[in-house]
Amino acid sequence: xxEPSELAARAEKLDAEDELxxxxxxxxxxxxxYLDGNSLGALPAxxxxxxxxxxxxxxxxxxxxxxxxSGWWTAPERIGDRIAPLVGAAPGQIVVGDSTSVNVFxxxxxxxxxxxxxxxxxxxxxxxFPTDGYIAESAARMTGRTLRPVTPAxxxxxxxxxxxxxxxxxxxxxxxxxxxLPSLTAAVRAAGAVSVWDLCHSAGALPVxxxxxxxxxxxxxxxxxxxxGPGSPAYLYVRHGLQDRFxxxxxxxxxxxxxxxxxxxxxxxxxxxxxxxxxxxxxxMLALEAALDVWxxxxxxxxxxxxxxxxxxxxxxxxxxxxAGRAESVTPGAHAExxxxxxxxxxxxxxxxxxxxxxxxVGDFRxxxxxxxxxxxxxVSFADTERAARVLADVLxx
Amino acid sequence: xxEPSELAARAEKLDAEDELxxxxxxxxxxxxxYLDGNSLGALPAxxxxxxxxxxxxxxxxxxxxxxxxSGWWTAPERIGDRIAPLVGAAPGQIVVGDSTSVNVFxxxxxxxxxxxxxxxxxxxxxxxFPTDGYIAESAARMTGRTLRPVTPAxxxxxxxxxxxxxxxxxxxxxxxxxxxLPSLTAAVRAAGAVSVWDLCHSAGALPVxxxxxxxxxxxxxxxxxxxxGPGSPAYLYVRHGLQDRFxxxxxxxxxxxxxxxxxxxxxxxxxxxxxxxxxxxxxxMLALEAALDVWxxxxxxxxxxxxxxxxxxxxxxxxxxxxAGRAESVTPGAHAExxxxxxxxxxxxxxxxxxxxxxxxVGDFRxxxxxxxxxxxxxVSFADTERAARVLADVLxx
Numbered sequence: 001x002x003e004p005s006e007l008a009a010r011a012e013k014l015d016a017e018d019e020l021x022x023x024x025x026x027x028x029x030x031x032x033x034y035l036d037g038n039s040l041g042a043l044p045a046x047x048x049x050x051x052x053x054x055x056x057x058x059x060x061x062x063x064x065x066x067x068x069x070s071g072w073w074t075a076p077e078r079i080g081d082r083i084a085p086l087v088g089a090a091p092g093q094i095v096v097g098d099s100t101s102v103n104v105f106x107x108x109x110x111x112x113x114x115x116x117x118x119x120x121x122x123x124x125x126x127x128x129f130p131t132d133g134y135i136a137e138s139a140a141r142m143t144g145r146t147l148r149p150v151t152p153a154x155x156x157x158x159x160x161x162x163x164x165x166x167x168x169x170x171x172x173x174x175x176x177x178x179x180x181l182p183s184l185t186a187a188v189r190a191a192g193a194v195s196v197w198d199l200c201h202s203a204g205a206l207p208v209x210x211x212x213x214x215x216x217x218x219x220x221x222x223x224x225x226x227x228x229g230p231g232s233p234a235y236l237y238v239r240h241g242l243q244d245r246f247x248x249x250x251x252x253x254x255x256x257x258x259x260x261x262x263x264x265x266x267x268x269x270x271x272x273x274x275x276x277x278x279x280x281x282x283x284x285m286l287a288l289e290a291a292l293d294v295w296x297x298x299x300x301x302x303x304x305x306x307x308x309x310x311x312x313x314x315x316x317x318x319x320x321x322x323x324a325g326r327a328e329s330v331t332p333g334a335h336a337e338x339x340x341x342x343x344x345x346x347x348x349x350x351x352x353x354x355x356x357x358x359x360x361x362v363g364d365f366r367x368x369x370x371x372x373x374x375x376x377x378x379x380v381s382f383a384d385t386e387r388a389a390r391v392l393a394d395v396l397x398x
Numbered sequence: 399x400x401e402p403s404e405l406a407a408r409a410e411k412l413d414a415e416d417e418l419x420x421x422x423x424x425x426x427x428x429x430x431x432y433l434d435g436n437s438l439g440a441l442p443a444x445x446x447x448x449x450x451x452x453x454x455x456x457x458x459x460x461x462x463x464x465x466x467x468s469g470w471w472t473a474p475e476r477i478g479d480r481i482a483p484l485v486g487a488a489p490g491q492i493v494v495g496d497s498t499s500v501n502v503f504x505x506x507x508x509x510x511x512x513x514x515x516x517x518x519x520x521x522x523x524x525x526x527f528p529t530d531g532y533i534a535e536s537a538a539r540m541t542g543r544t545l546r547p548v549t550p551a552x553x554x555x556x557x558x559x560x561x562x563x564x565x566x567x568x569x570x571x572x573x574x575x576x577x578x579l580p581s582l583t584a585a586v587r588a589a590g591a592v593s594v595w596d597l598c599h600s601a602g603a604l605p606v607x608x609x610x611x612x613x614x615x616x617x618x619x620x621x622x623x624x625x626x627g628p629g630s631p632a633y634l635y636v637r638h639g640l641q642d643r644f645x646x647x648x649x650x651x652x653x654x655x656x657x658x659x660x661x662x663x664x665x666x667x668x669x670x671x672x673x674x675x676x677x678x679x680x681x682x683m684l685a686l687e688a689a690l691d692v693w694x695x696x697x698x699x700x701x702x703x704x705x706x707x708x709x710x711x712x713x714x715x716x717x718x719x720x721x722a723g724r725a726e727s728v729t730p731g732a733h734a735e736x737x738x739x740x741x742x743x744x745x746x747x748x749x750x751x752x753x754x755x756x757x758x759x760v761g762d763f764r765x766x767x768x769x770x771x772x773x774x775x776x777x778v779s780f781a782d783t784e785r786a787a788r789v790l791a792d793v794l795x796x
Binding site for chain 2 (some may be wrong): 028030034036039040042043046048050052055056057058059060061063064066067072098099100101102105109125129130132133134135137138142143149174183220221223229231232233234248249250251252253254260261262263264277278279280281282283284285287362364366367
């Protein structure tokens with residue numbers, strides 16, 4: 001077992017060698033160890049100035065003219081194209097807007113419609129974040145399909161001629177387990193079904209490869225690893241080959257081929273715009289656009305390498321510092337199965353997290369017994385990581 | 399016919415007597431006559447400072463703690479209760495979030511479910527803003543009902559045992575016609591159907607009286623007369639008596655009775671919260687909350703009185719200044735049938751509006767031949783009104 005001084009020295013060395021270390025200065029941070037960027041990303045330092053311009057000049061001075069002159073109208077697709085390289089998508093396939101839940105509904109209903117009438121079953125990841133399950137149940141009810149909850153591991157065997165669509169989480173919000181997107185997507189496709197991936201806990205933390213792996217539809221939020229701000233709008237990916245068949249259950253005026261034609265009959269827009277609904281939420285959307293600047297010149301592969309190094313190091317520090325049996329990792333040890341968080345199961349986890357926060361280490365608690373620590377490679381250091389494990393050990397010792 | 403000098407003098411007198419004149423100073427305005435507040439309300443002067451606090455302190459410094467400490471979590475219902483008095487609703491019935499289109503979908507599907515299986519027809523205002531019709535068509539398709547477009551005047555005769563729900567606009571977005579909410583709501587109720595009102599063009603401009611008139615469900619946007627900012631979140635009203643039967647087609651984790659319980663099974667929250675879906679969009683929502691401060695101490699009745707005085711005066715000025723036959727009002731002359739805008743039909747309306755804007759009078763153009771002028775009593779003066787008509791006459795003369 002390593003000594004504290006040895007791990008601290010190693011943290012220092014790892015930080016000195018970290019090619020992403022420079023990104024940290026682009027965020028507003030204090031002396032807190034912030035390991036909750038998988039819930040709410042930290043504020044990029046240049047965002048307040050950009051928002052002030054949006055509010056004072058674009059809204060306050062240009063007012064209605066900003067829909068054209070400040071590019072408000074085109075924001076949903078323009079910002080979608082900024083997210084695209086982070087999830088391995090060519091331009092023109094992502095639209096930003098609405099919440100993740102609303103986008104899950106659009107994607108799943110559209111998926112069922114693409115699959116056609118002969119397929120009457122929706123498979124949903126039973127370990128997923130609850131909202132996906134609730135929304136999937138509504139989508140199944142409203143399209144006359146049966147919802148069948150399965151674990152991702154059970155998906156290959158559950159697939160069949162009846163399968164219309166499969167909704168999966170790329171990374172489990174609780175355990176941090178990374179599911180095998182390439183092979184599961186291939187299996188869904190081989191069964192003739194339509195895949196829908198929820199990228200909330202993977203986008204911005206690891207390469208997703210939507211185009212490369214032939215994903216059909218995907219959704220994700222932008223306030224975690226993409227640092228878009230509290231409740232910033234989510235996004236929807238529809239691969240090029242399916243866009244003409246994307247039949248939205250929420251055909252608002254913004255998704256009309258001629259939105260200002262004010263026609264009585266609905267005629268869907270082509271491309272990513274078809275995924276829009278109502279008037280885009282400009283303040284939050286442009287905060288997100290500004291926040292995405294921190295990704296300029298940052299390869300997702302480098303982010304993934306650092307993420308794994310951070311979670312490896314955290315697990316090592318926890319093992320070194322925390323008394324045996326006091327906290328057990330429920331996050332997979334294998335890199336291929338790990339997202340960018342470490343979840344530790346421990347007794348009295350809610351109280352432990354309160355104490356950690358009081359001592360300057362911010363993670364979060366997930367019912368009933370999980371301590372969740374998210375590692376955002378753009379601003380979390382190895383020194384932060386060592387300190388978090390050390391403080392955790394102190395709390396559990398106390 | 400009045401002389402220009404006479405009307406200008408009258409404008410001055412009316413402004414001097416205007417009890418709402420003081421509100422104008424609460425907004426950022428310049429020497430433009432802004433008659434497009436029915437599309438995007440002007441910026442309240444104190445909003446930028448409030449947004450800066452939300453971004454720099456609440457997000458930047460408190461980060462995740464703000465969900466509790468800055469009241470982010472409770473914002474959708476808290477802000478709903480701020481809107482409530484403006485539309486005549488007691489507290490606890492309005493939730494803020496999502497776009498108007500998404501809320502129309504929630505409301506209409508829920509209305510059909512409340513009406514029950516025996517009723518298979520949805521009536522929709524055929525003159526309504528197109529998005530309501532598109533979304534109604536989707537709601538009908540997904541609930542197995544038939545959509546029947548009617549004009550508001552045809553509603554009483556169209557109502558019957560088959561009618562499940564009726565979606566109506568309070569004020570027509572194009573003509574500015576105000577529909578008779580009390581009598582139409584009573585007729586819908588008498589037929590055993592459920593009423594859904596779209597308040598986009600009435601809330602903040604005139605008294606609505608949701609509770610008083612027994613409206614079942616209502617939706618509205620907040621970026622027009624409520625000045626919430628571009629694309630600010632919409633709201634949903636569900637009257638107390640129906641809340642337990644409100645069965646949302648978008649049951650996201652935020653509408654769960656125990657949102658942080660992360661339960662597999664959905665159990666709906668009680669009250670207005672049941673209308674939520676996903677994570678609330680905090681920046682836009684708190685900009686709206688700040689913007690609502692301009693209503694403190696302002697009775698909607700006073701707003702309505704000034705609104706009618708402004709549109710009366712505008713029509714009088716147009717008649718006095720504009721050559722006969724060059725522009726025809728499609729807005730009803732009767733007060734009981736008029737919202738807070740004047741729509742003029744004229745040849746080459748698109749080009750005329752461009753010229754008006756170039757000369758400092760901002761309204762908007764609605765396809766194919768309508769000039770739309772919105773009168774927002776909190777910041778439009780009678781002098782603005784007289785000037786707008788004068789400039790319009792110049793443009794049409796030139």
